[in-house]
Amino acid sequence: MGISKDIKYIGVNDHRGELFEGQYVVPNGMAYNSYVILDEKIAVMDTVDINFTEEWLGKLELVLSGKKPDYLIVQHMEPDHSASVAVFMEKYPEAVVVASTKAFAMMKNFFGRDYAERRVVVADGSILSLGKHELTFFTAMMVHWPEVIVTYDTTDKVLFSADAFGKFGALDIEDDWVSEARRYYIGIVGRYGQQVQSLLQKVAGCDIQTICPLHGPVLSENLGYYIGLYQTWAAYEPEKSGVVIAYATIYGNTGKAAKLLAEKLREKGCEVVLHNLACCDMHKAVADAFCYDRLVLASSTYNADVFPFMKTFIQHLTERLFQNRKVGFIENGSWAPLSSRVMRKMLENSKNLTFMDTTVKIFSAIKGENITEIESLAEELMKVE
Ligand code: FEO
Numbered sequence: 001m002g003i004s005k006d007i008k009y010i011g012v013n014d015h016r017g018e019l020f021e022g023q024y025v026v027p028n029g030m031a032y033n034s035y036v037i038l039d040e041k042i043a044v045m046d047t048v049d050i051n052f053t054e055e056w057l058g059k060l061e062l063v064l065s066g067k068k069p070d071y072l073i074v075q076h077m078e079p080d081h082s083a084s085v086a087v088f089m090e091k092y093p094e095a096v097v098v099a100s101t102k103a104f105a106m107m108k109n110f111f112g113r114d115y116a117e118r119r120v121v122v123a124d125g126s127i128l129s130l131g132k133h134e135l136t137f138f139t140a141m142m143v144h145w146p147e148v149i150v151t152y153d154t155t156d157k158v159l160f161s162a163d164a165f166g167k168f169g170a171l172d173i174e175d176d177w178v179s180e181a182r183r184y185y186i187g188i189v190g191r192y193g194q195q196v197q198s199l200l201q202k203v204a205g206c207d208i209q210t211i212c213p214l215h216g217p218v219l220s221e222n223l224g225y226y227i228g229l230y231q232t233w234a235a236y237e238p239e240k241s242g243v244v245i246a247y248a249t250i251y252g253n254t255g256k257a258a259k260l261l262a263e264k265l266r267e268k269g270c271e272v273v274l275h276n277l278a279c280c281d282m283h284k285a286v287a288d289a290f291c292y293d294r295l296v297l298a299s300s301t302y303n304a305d306v307f308p309f310m311k312t313f314i315q316h317l318t319e320r321l322f323q324n325r326k327v328g329f330i331e332n333g334s335w336a337p338l339s340s341r342v343m344r345k346m347l348e349n350s351k352n353l354t355f356m357d358t359t360v361k362i363f364s365a366i367k368g369e370n371i372t373e374i375e376s377l378a379e380e381l382m383k384v385e
Contacts, residue, residue, distance in 0.1 A: 003210060003218055004156045006133065008036045010044075010059040012052040013170035020168065021080075024187055024283055028180070029170030032056075032080055033214050035160065036063045037153065040131030041070040043098075045151065045160050046214060047084035056084060057091065068092060071120070071128070073135075074099040075162040076148045077106040081214050086111040089118070096120055098128060100139060102147035122149060124202075138202045140164065142195040144188055150199065157209040163189060164199065165226060166215030178229065181216065183287040185233050190290065190320035196234035200227065236323045238293035242271030243381055246285050247298035247330070248278060248307035253365045254332040257374060258298040260366070261330070264378035270385075277309035286316045294326045294381055297343050298360075301333035306342045314346045322347070326384045328356035328377050334364045356380045 001009035011033035020026045032048040034056060042064065048056040060069070072088055072095050075081070085107065089095060098120045099107070108114040120128065122137040129135075133155040140148040144163045151160040167181035189196060211219040211226070219226055232239050243265055249255035255276060262272045273292065275285035289295050299310040306314075327347065329340035340359045347353055358377040362370050 003035065003158065003212060006038045007153070007156060007158060007212070008038065008063045009218070010034045010036055010056060010063055011171070012048050012055050012059075013172050014049060014052065015170060016051065021188070024168065024183075025281055026168045028168065028173040028175050030080075030168060031171045031215055033212065033216075034060075035212055036060065036069070037130060037133055037135075038063070039133045042067060043071040043073050043128075043130055043135070044069045044088070044095075045073050045212070046075055046081045047072070047088055049080050050083035053084040053087050057087070069095050071095065071130075072097050073151060074103050074107075075150060075160065076145060076214060077103050077110065078145055078163075079110070082107075082110065086113075089115065098122055100147050100149050103149075106147055136206075138199070140195070140199045142192040143199050144192060150203070152203065152206045152208070157207050158212055159203060159206060159208045159210070160212045162214055164196065165211050165213040165219060165230065167217075169216065171217060177217070179287075181229070182233070182239075182291060183283055184215065185230075186287040186290045186320060187283045190233075193234040193236055193321065196230060200231060200234065233290070236290070236321065238325065239291045240271070240293070241385055242273065242292040243294040243296060244273045244275065244285070244288045244292045245296045245298060246275045246277055246289065246310070246313055248300060248310035248313075249276070249298070249332075250300045250302070250307065253362060254298050254300050254330065257330050257332070257360055257362055257366055257370060258296070260371070261296060261298075261360075261374050261378060264375055265381060268378065268382050270382060277313050282309075282313060282316065285313060286320070289317055289322065289325075290320070294328070294384065296328040296330065296377070296381070298330035299332070299339040299343060301331065301337050301339040304336075304338065306339045310339070310343065311346075314343060318346065318350055321350070323351040323353065326354045326356065326381070328358065328381060330360040330362070330374075330377075332362040332364070337361055337363065354384065356384075
């Protein structure tokens with residue numbers, strides 16, 4: 001695949017069906033992208049996961065057609081991109097690694113060596129000329145590790161964006177970019193919105209016509225749309241109007257209340273997304289909570305706490321700095337319902353959350369007064385849209 005006359009794609013698709021980063025389901029697989037810039041000097045942009053080293057080296061050889069690479073540019077040291085660095089450096093002993101100071105420290109940790117004799121250390125604004133192509137590097141701290149750099153090719157107006165603008169899913173399966181990019185962004189980079197905003201500001205002056213991320217497709221059209229979504233996500237602003245109802249239920253009674261609330265809201269014309277946290281993709285539920293402007297948490301009380309799936313869900317939210325949303329609660333308990341108090345406490349350090357006045361308090365099963373409470377909660381949620 002040619003990105004431009006001189007830039008070639010040599011990434012791989014992973015369909016092994018394993019969890020990505022040990023926790024994210026990837027039903028459509030995963031792509032580990034890598035690129036080659038062919039010029040007077042040849043640069044390879046990042047490597048791939050260790051399970052695909054041979055396939056990647058084969059693709060590289062084809063693109064090189066007998067030539068040797070001069071540089072290996074390591075933008076990110078997470079193993080999905082860096083695991084093949086040591087093998088590459090052994091195979092091409094004349095190649096030089098280009099990376100940030102922090103990346104070289106990580107190489108020492110991962111590979112036991114930091115290529116002190118074969119390296120170029122780059123920082124914000126460093127330039128590397130390949131001949132016709134001039135590469136400018138920008139540090140992208142915490143997008144999504146501290147050593148990350150992104151690279152702008154002034155000649156072809158290409159931004160190599162590292163993890164930014166990536167998504168779950170291999171490139172040989174078509175899927176919906178935004179839902180898998182959102183799930184990827186919120187899950188993996190969500191905590192670092194401020195750093196993503198800094199990166200977007202840094203590259204705002206570049207005339208970007210193509211974005212080459214380390215996961216997901218190369219983006220070359222309608223870039224304002226993708227950059228706009230990143231701005232929204234990085235600012236923790238809701239992307240859509242609607243209510244996410246996330247519930248954790250033991251015998252189904254809390255779930256019934258959650259579904260009844262969904263019904264009442266839908267009758268009022270509200271978009272509702274329901275997640276049973278025990279059996280849904282937890283990271284899809286987390287991404288939805290960040291996507292919509294209102295959230296309802298419904299949980300049984302369990303061991304004087306919340307049901308474990310709800311605890312995990314709220315932890316995922318707070319770790320990713322959940323904020324700027326309106327939140328309601330449904331609690332259940334057969335002798336001492338207190339889950340709403342626990343859930344509220346878990347969210348006490350989250351910024352700019354507005355809690356609904358109505359809390360639905362169920363003793364074991366829904367009764368007449370609960371239906372009234374659910375109707376009031378639905379009314380309130382509609383008022384704060
Ligand atoms: Fe795709 Fe942060 O590694």
